[in-house]
Amino acid sequence: MSAVIAEGTQTVNMLTAIKQALFEEMEREPGMVCIGEDIGILGGAFGVTEGLQDRFGAERVIDAPISEALIVGAAVGMSMRGRPVMAEMQFIDFISCGFDQIVNNAATMHYRTAGKVSLPMVIRGPSGGYGGGGPYHSQQNEAWFAHSPGLRVVCPSTPSDAYGLLKTCLRDNNPCIFYEVKELYRKREIEEQIPGGDYTVPLGKARIAREGSDLTFVTYGNMVYFCLEAAVKLAEEGIEAEIIDLRSLVPLDDEAILNSIKKTNRVIAVNEAPMTCGFAGEILARVNEYAFEYLDAPPARVTRTDTPVPWVKPLELAVLPSVDDIYEAAKRAVNY
Amino acid sequence: MNSKRSVVANAGDKGTDTEQRPLRARDGLSEQDHLEILKQLYLARYFDVRLIKEKRRGRLRGTLYSSHNQEAILVGTLYGLRPSDWISPIHRDMPAFFLKDLRGNWDNDDRMGMSIGEVCAQVWGRATAPGRARDNWSHIGDASKGIICSTSMLAGTIPVAAGVVYDAKLKGEDTVCLTYNGEGSTSQGVFHEAINFAAIHKLAVVTIIENNQWAYGTPLELGSPVEDVADRAKGYDIPGLIADGQDVLDVLDKTMWAVERGRAGKGPSLIECKTFRAYGHGDHDDDRAAKYRGADEVEKGRSRDPIAVFKKYLVEKGILTKAEAKKYSPEGKHANETTDEDFPPDVVDIMKKGVEFALDSPLPEASEATKWVFAEPRR
Numbered sequence: 237m238s239a240v241i242a243e244g245t246q247t248v249n250m251l252t253a254i255k256q257a258l259f260e261e262m263e264r265e266p267g268m269v270c271i272g273e274d275i276g277i278l279g280g281a282f283g284v285t286e287g288l289q290d291r292f293g294a295e296r297v298i299d300a301p302i303s304e305a306l307i308v309g310a311a312v313g314m315s316m317r318g319r320p321v322m323a324e325m326q327f328i329d330f331i332s333c334g335f336d337q338i339v340n341n342a343a344t345m346h347y348r349t350a351g352k353v354s355l356p357m358v359i360r361g362p363s364g365g366y367g368g369g370g371p372y373h374s375q376q377n378e379a380w381f382a383h384s385p386g387l388r389v390v391c392p393s394t395p396s397d398a399y400g401l402l403k404t405c406l407r408d409n410n411p412c413i414f415y416e417v418k419e420l421y422r423k424r425e426i427e428e429q430i431p432g433g434d435y436t437v438p439l440g441k442a443r444i445a446r447e448g449s450d451l452t453f454v455t456y457g458n459m460v461y462f463c464l465e466a467a468v469k470l471a472e473e474g475i476e477a478e479i480i481d482l483r484s485l486v487p488l489d490d491e492a493i494l495n496s497i498k499k500t501n502r503v504i505a506v507n508e509a510p511m512t513c514g515f516a517g518e519i520l521a522r523v524n525e526y527a528f529e530y531l532d533a534p535p536a537r538v539t540r541t542d543t544p545v546p547w548v549k550p551l552e553l554a555v556l557p558s559v560d561d562i563y564e565a566a567k568r569a570v571n572y
Numbered sequence: 573m574n575s576k577r578s579v580v581a582n583a584g585d586k587g588t589d590t591e592q593r594p595l596r597a598r599d600g601l602s603e604q605d606h607l608e609i610l611k612q613l614y615l616a617r618y619f620d621v622r623l624i625k626e627k628r629r630g631r632l633r634g635t636l637y638s639s640h641n642q643e644a645i646l647v648g649t650l651y652g653l654r655p656s657d658w659i660s661p662i663h664r665d666m667p668a669f670f671l672k673d674l675r676g677n678w679d680n681d682d683r684m685g686m687s688i689g690e691v692c693a694q695v696w697g698r699a700t701a702p703g704r705a706r707d708n709w710s711h712i713g714d715a716s717k718g719i720i721c722s723t724s725m726l727a728g729t730i731p732v733a734a735g736v737v738y739d740a741k742l743k744g745e746d747t748v749c750l751t752y753n754g755e756g757s758t759s760q761g762v763f764h765e766a767i768n769f770a771a772i773h774k775l776a777v778v779t780i781i782e783n784n785q786w787a788y789g790t791p792l793e794l795g796s797p798v799e800d801v802a803d804r805a806k807g808y809d810i811p812g813l814i815a816d817g818q819d820v821l822d823v824l825d826k827t828m829w830a831v832e833r834g835r836a837g838k839g840p841s842l843i844e845c846k847t848f849r850a851y852g853h854g855d856h857d858d859d860r861a862a863k864y865r866g867a868d869e870v871e872k873g874r875s876r877d878p879i880a881v882f883k884k885y886l887v888e889k890g891i892l893t894k895a896e897a898k899k900y901s902p903e904g905k906h907a908n909e910t911t912d913e914d915f916p917p918d919v920v921d922i923m924k925k926g927v928e929f930a931l932d933s934p935l936p937e938a939s940e941a942t943k944w945v946f947a948e949p950r951r
């Protein structure tokens with residue numbers, strides 16, 4: 237069986253793109269191991285690893301006991317000997333159960349050993365709200381890890397980026413937390429063809445998801461599409477928004493943010509996570525440091541309220557950012 | 573090692589009572605108790621069946637983790653508890669919320685358990701749910717009813733149970749806390765951390781393991797090196813009992829042995845109830861489960877329906893005639909094959925009222941979404 241799932245001109249959804257990257261990297265790196273709950277026999281809760289164990293065997297595709305600390309810690313142990321490891325969190329919310337192994341062990345290993353030990357490991361898992369998952373199946377908790385020096389933090393929004401970034405992260409030599417927005421896994425409208433020829437996407441390089449001249453949205457993940465929708469509304473009023481899709485938060489593409497602000501002079505940072513100490517706050521802090529003199533309006537952010545994500549729809553939608561929230565923040569900036 | 577300690581109810585006892593007092597809770601049951609237990613089994617089954625049907629009709633949101641075939645564990649563990657005891661049910665234990673303190677208390681909504689209406693309101697995501705539908709399905713609790721509100725994080729309630737019992741102990745109360753867990757959850761570090769503490773301090777925490785052989789798509793042997801999860805108790809020098817999870821009275825006996833032992837200040841126990849998961853992990857998994865579990869395995873696993881097992885016992889004891897036992901027979905049937913005629917009318921009726929209560933209840937208002945993040949200061 238060939239590792240290639242989608243070939244030639246076929247368009248694929250984000251889930252298939254991720255699956256394809258995994259198959260190809262497992263093929264390319266005969267030493268690579270995948271570990272996670274229900275990733276083998278079942279093929280993963282969302283089916284990302286479907287067929288992986290059949291293809292590469294149970295030794296390389298491990299159905300782990302339900303213990304996130306074990307999964308992460310074992311990934312540290314294997315990867316410190318040079319073996320690339322993909323560790324899956326069934327939902328990224330459960331990463332909290334492996335927290336210590338990530339922020340204290342994996343994140344600091346290279347530093348503590350004065351560069352002697354590096355960890356080629358990627359912890360990936362489905363994230364994000366809007367699906368009615370409640371407090372423990374809706375989190376977008378990237379800020380926890382961006383706040384832990386030594387970790388790559390990545391959150392793609394398109395199939396190609398997911399594919400190309402996952403490959404880059406698996407070939408990188410640092411522990412990486414890879415957020416896969418589950419609402420985007422099977423989103424039809426974003427299906428696309430994956431560029432051929434061992435396509436990878438570099439870390440720390442933002443993508444301009446929409447060009448515009450009047451204000452800049454800096455965002456990532458699912459919020460890219462919320463900003464795109466808001467931009468369409470704004471365009472009807474003659475306001476052209478630029479959208480920067482960060483793709484990777486650590487490392488962060490400061491230059492892309494600065495260049496866009498130089499052009500638009502207005503910035504709104506948008507993240508799905510809660511406001512306080514969320515990544516949007518980090519973006520605005522940096523903007524104040526390096527782009528202050530280019531700003532014609534106070535930099536602003538749109539985020540979830542500082543609450544958990546409640547379950548039932550009216551409550552969930554009340555706390556998560558909406559297209560209207562983004563549109564209104566943009567209007568305030570433009571009318572300032 | 574202190575030899576006295578190792579003699580006392582070692583985990584290796586496989587369910588036999590090694591302490592002198594062979595407590596058999598069933599010996600204290602009246603005929604009425606037996607009939608009540610049967611009715612509770614019907615109720616637990618009917619609740620599940622009804623929700624499966626509602627879900628199929630598209631009337632419910634969220635994942636349904638069926639307790640079908642595992643009801644004897646819920647009824648058997650809860651039946652002998654005192655109203656003041658605590659429990660922490662998890663995803664597969666929805667009926668536990670209303671089975672708590674239900675005995676002889678069907679019409680009393682002030683009892684120390686939730687009403688069926690409240691539990692239905694929770695499932696339907698209504699404002700009358702215990703947590704006003706802020707979290708889904710089994711993530712409900714109420715300290716005033718002795719129910720720990722769980723998160724999704726498996727085994728996460730066991731340390732909380734230890735804290736509850738520690739507090740009760742400080743107050744001079746002999747409260748017991750039952751925590752419910754799947755066999756898969758016994759791999760979590762916090763499972764061991766909490767039992768360790770409970771054992772050190774002799775806390776009356778009874779950890780119920782519903783060993784239904786599967787943790788989502790992962791079979792027992794990939795989650796545990798020991799076939800009897802009860803053996804995990806050995807490391808903590810506490811009793812690890814094995815109960816027949818299809819036999820409500822065996823579950824009751826073992827539970828009450830552990831409960832009374834805990835009340836007497838002798839510490840925690842672990843009870844492994846052997847059972848089998850009837851359907852997929854959740855209803856979203858039914859189709860995939862049909863691929864990763866063989867039909868033979870499922871048929872065998874479901875061959876001892878807890879309702880059938882208990883009815884047989886009741887007939888043998890002369891509490892039911894064969895004809896009476898046959899009257900309501902959901903046993904062995906898939907949820908979709910059952911009808912209301914398979915259940916006693918009062919069971920159907922109480923559930924009907926619960927569903928009506930839920931459907932008549934409003935959804936929570938969006939405006940309350942940001943409330944209750946913080947409590948008011950203590951006075």
Ligand SMILES: Cc1ncc(C[n+]2csc(CCOP(=O)(O)OP(=O)(O)O)c2C)c(N)n1
Binds near residue numbers: 784787
């Ligand atoms: C910490 C954590 N990791 C993963 C999950 C996802 N998850 C929910 S239920 C489940 C399987 C549980 O199996 P088991 O404990 O045997 O209980 P059962 O569902 O069989 O009753 C998993 C992996 C979770 N809820 N919490």
Ligand SMILES: [Mg+2]
Binds near residue numbers: 754
């Ligand atoms: Mg199980």
